Amino acid sequence: xxxxxxxxxxxxxxxxxxxxxxxxxxxxxxxxxxxxxxxxxxxxxxxxxxxxxxxxxxxxxxxxxxxxxxxxxxx
Amino acid sequence: xxxxxxxxxxxxxxxxxxxxxxxxxxxxxxxxxxxxxxxxxxxxxxxxxxxxxxxxxxxxxxxxxxxxxxxxxxxxxxxxxxxxxxxxxxxxxxxxxxxxxxxxxxxxxxxxxxxxxxxxxxxxxxxxxxxxxxxxxxxxxxxxxxxxxxxxxxxxxxxxxxxxxxxxxxxxxxxxxxxxxxxxxxxxxxxxxxxxxxxxxxxxxxxxxxxxxxxxxxxxxxxxxxxxxxxxxxxxxxxxxxxxxxxxxxxxxxxxxxxxxxxxxxxxxxxxx
Ligand SMILES: Cc1ncc(C[n+]2csc(CCOP(=O)(O)OP(=O)(O)O)c2C)c(N)n1
Ligand code: SF4
Ligand code: SF4
Ligand code: SF4
Ligand SMILES: [Mg+2]
Numbered sequence: 001x002x003x004x005x006x007x008x009x010x011x012x013x014x015x016x017x018x019x020x021x022x023x024x025x026x027x028x029x030x031x032x033x034x035x036x037x038x039x040x041x042x043x044x045x046x047x048x049x050x051x052x053x054x055x056x057x058x059x060x061x062x063x064x065x066x067x068x069x070x071x072x073x074x075x
Numbered sequence: 076x077x078x079x080x081x082x083x084x085x086x087x088x089x090x091x092x093x094x095x096x097x098x099x100x101x102x103x104x105x106x107x108x109x110x111x112x113x114x115x116x117x118x119x120x121x122x123x124x125x126x127x128x129x130x131x132x133x134x135x136x137x138x139x140x141x142x143x144x145x146x147x148x149x150x151x152x153x154x155x156x157x158x159x160x161x162x163x164x165x166x167x168x169x170x171x172x173x174x175x176x177x178x179x180x181x182x183x184x185x186x187x188x189x190x191x192x193x194x195x196x197x198x199x200x201x202x203x204x205x206x207x208x209x210x211x212x213x214x215x216x217x218x219x220x221x222x223x224x225x226x227x228x229x230x231x232x233x234x235x236x237x238x239x240x241x242x243x244x245x246x247x248x249x250x251x252x253x254x255x256x257x258x259x260x261x262x263x264x265x266x267x268x269x270x271x272x273x274x275x276x277x278x279x280x281x282x283x284x285x286x287x288x289x290x291x292x293x294x295x296x297x298x299x300x301x302x303x304x305x306x307x308x309x310x311x312x313x314x315x316x317x318x319x320x321x322x323x324x325x326x327x328x329x330x331x332x333x334x335x336x337x338x339x340x341x342x343x344x345x346x347x348x
Contacts (some may be wrong), residue, residue, distance in 0.1 A: 006100075007093040018117030018317040024277050041116070049090060056101040057277035063121025064112055069101035070093050 002073035006054020010044050011066040017041035021058035021067060027051040030058060106132040110154045117317020119307035120149055120216060122274040123187075126284040127214065128156045130291055131183075140183045141175055143168040147189035148223045148309075149216065166197020169204035172211045183294050185212035191221040194230040194256045201260070208265025208299035208342040212290050215257065215302065218309035219328060226312030230254040233331060238312070253331060257304040261337035267298040269338040273306045273329065275321040286336075299342025306332050 008029075015037060021044050022030045031047035044067070046052060054071025106128035114120045131140050140158040144150055146165035153160030163171040168186035176184040193201050193215050201213065220238055221227040227240040233253050235244040245253070261269040268290050272283035283305060290301035306328050308320035315323060 005088060005093060007090050009094065014111060016116035020117050020317055020321070023318050023321070054093075054098075054100055055277075059101040060277045060280045061122065061274070063114065063116075063118055063125070065103040065107060065121070065125050067101070068099070068103070070095070070098040071100045072093055072095075072098040074088050 002075065004053050004071060005074040006052040006069065006071040007049060008046060008052060008054075008058060008070070009068045010046075011068075012037050012043040012045070013039075014064050014066040015041055015043035016064055017043055018063065019044070020061050020063065024057045024061040026055065026057065027053060104129045104132045106137060106157050108155055108157050112155055113151060114148060115309075115311045115317075117308070117310055117320065118148070118222075119218065119274055119305065119309075122280060123214065123216060123283075123305050123307070124149075124152060124155050126274070126280060126287060127185075127187075130284065130288050131156070131158060134288070134291060134295075136183050136291075136295070139181065140185075141179065143172045143175065143184070143186045145186070145188040145192040146223075147192045147216075147221070149187055149189060150223070152187050166192050166195070167200055168192070169197065169200040169209070169211070169213065173204055173207070173209045176209055176211050180210070180297070183212070183291060184210070185214060185291075185294070187214045188216065189222065190215070190217045190219065190229045190231040190256075191224075191227075194254055198230075198256070201256075202263070204265075205260050205300045205302065206263045206265045208267075210294055210297050211300055212287075212294050213300065213302045214287070215304040216307045217257075217304050217328075217332065218307040218312070219253075220309050220312040222309040222312045226309070226314075230256070231332075233327060236327075255332065257302065257332075258337060260302050263300075264343055266300045266302055266338060267293050267340055267342050268301040268303075268336070270302070270336045271304040271306060271332060271334050273324070273334055275308065275324055279334075304332070306334065 059067040310320040
């Protein structure tokens with residue numbers, strides 16, 4: 001049976017490391033990276049990409065709109 | 076982002092196979108400019124700007140939209156949403172919007188105001204614009220504090236809440252009571268739709284967007300003043316992390332400023348709430 005599968009792209013230079021997306025993800029996909037961007041923020045990234053379902057909760061809550069979300073069915 | 080191979084029990088799918096245009100479900104609306112927002116990390120202002128921009132785009136009203144920016148952290152709102160804007164003096168956005176809306180009756184005119192701007196220095200302007208039933212949308216960001224000037228008490232500051240001007244917490248004997256100004260506004264016959272929302276969760280953002288959509292439609296249908304309060308955070312002023320601020324807001328602000336519609340009616344009718 002096909003199941004929903006997703007992935008996100010974080011614009012790491014725009015990210016301010018607020019962690020609101022990390023908190024909003026129902027599948028613990030996201031985390032703040034130990035590296036920082038050029039502004040000095042620990043940017044968000046997919047720590048567990050295999051768990052993403054593309055629900056877009058992270059994108060919706062991001063105040064700086066740095067997350068683009070993709071969703072499809074796994075074959 | 077790390078480009079790992081994604082393995083599922085049902086099969087293997089490379090992440091590049093997911094990141095295809097046909098699978099796109101959420102992206103930044105083109106109505107938001109490329110200018111990075113100056114707001115502190117995690118500030119509610121950015122989320123509300125975003126949903127307003129999305130709606131103006133989705134409703135196809137970019138050319139008809141005129142925003143009136145406040146004095147407060149949102150003073151630079153005009154840099155972020157690609158529509159026409161006018162900056163108003165502190166608290167006077169409803170008076171400026173009145174003029175703009177009256178000479179452009181087919182425009183979608185809205186004010187965007189903080190709680191200091193709207194409930195303190197601009198208390199008279201907002202009351203009278205709403206009482207006159209000006210055909211505008213008011214977006215009211217209630218973060219319980221003067222964010223921009225360094226976290227002083229606002230009329231909306233909760234009892235006991237520590238701010239720069241209430242270092243021992245707001246004392247109602249000295250400072251009066253936190254003002255539920257939206258409830259007062261719902262009593263005014265000039266208003267058609269009055270609601271209180273929040274944007275600290277994905278569900279809240281989606282609900283707030285539906286409320287704003289209805290409010291914008293009311294203005295397009297010339298139904299009088301629509302008023303959308305968004306209970307918000309000011310993590311810098313509150314001196315908490317963004318995530319802790321969202322939690323604090325849920326536990327402290329929302330019980331005092333409960334979410335939901337206060338009035339959904341037509342101009343000229345009194346609220347029953
Ligand atoms: C006439 C006038 N008085 C005072 C100020 C100083 N001032 C600037 S912003 C502000 C309060 C802003 O608070 P709020 O409206 O709650 O906006 P926030 O920054 O919290 O979003 C004040 C008092 C001013 N700019 N003009
Ligand atoms: S799309 Fe949903 S599941 Fe995927 S990272 Fe964002 S919040 Fe998590
Ligand atoms: S919500 Fe946006 S700005 Fe905040 S950490 Fe996530 S991607 Fe970065
Ligand atoms: S001071 Fe407060 S309201 Fe202003 S940008 Fe920072 S968090 Fe937002
Ligand atoms: Mg404020």
